Amino acid sequence: MSGRRVVVSGATFPRSARHALEAGGLTVETIPGDLDEAGVIEALRGAWGYVLGGSERMSAKAWEQLPGLEVACFMGTGFKTFMEIPDGPSPVRFTYTPHANAFAVAEFALAQTLDLVRSITRTVDGVAAGRWSERATPSLGSVRLGIAGLGHIGRELARMAHAAFGTEIVYWNRSRRPEFDALPYRAVGSLDELFAAADVVSLNFAYEPGGNDAVVGAEQLRALGPDGFLVNVSRRNCSIRSPCGRRSPSGGSPGPPSTATTSSPPRTLPTTPTVCSPSCPSASS
């Protein structure tokens, strides 16, 4: 296998994995994870393998310019956005790492959900600014969490919330899966029903261009209500239509397709690291 060069993009590829490739007779070099397509093609000239670990996007036509490339691997699950596979035959074997990220993403989403429901960031920021909050919040033990899309991430999020907090779980999945019947969760018949039934909704759809663009709009948000919360785990263009076509508070583009932070209830939360706990963590309703 000597002479086979593997190019790895991005900064996250562990040293142990690099050593494993080298032990298999491959040579490894790394490139930045933010190159444009032309830059990646230039870096890949003469390479045998490619690990796409950055945020670059490779079109179907890019591979035609890389005659020596035999294998490409996307580090993640949703490869379609980053690694476009040609429709016809290709000398490149395309691979990916499905669902290895489910636990980590669900963990992050659960943290955001907890932050929203318990108003953690707002309370901590208020205390830091000298404002003492006596406002009671709901608790994850008393809210009903709606899981839209019970795939790998949705299932993991439901499992975590139910196991850790006893959270009641309702879910909607576009296809009926008999194996879900054994789970201690309640299925509803439609996305609208889910928004009506839940206090907090987590969107966990895999993006399918042209198939599930902007599936959530004003009617679902109204059903969720002014006290509801929405945690968007999906790619943003597959999930939320701007209810009023207004510019979002975070400065996003106005109008569809989608804003991540809606300007009317229910509330969503831009990602904010929480660095300390407030002095009133027990004030839940």
Add this chain to the structure above:
Amino acid sequence: MTPHSAYLSTHAIGRMADMAVANLLAVARGEVPPNEAVAVP
């Protein structure tokens, strides 16, 4: 909104890297990689 970088835990990165290594080494040996990506119409 959950950012795309939400997957960035050392555990998840380690699992993904292990799977990437398995894919590449399988192809190097002339075998079918364990996680092949196929075009979806």
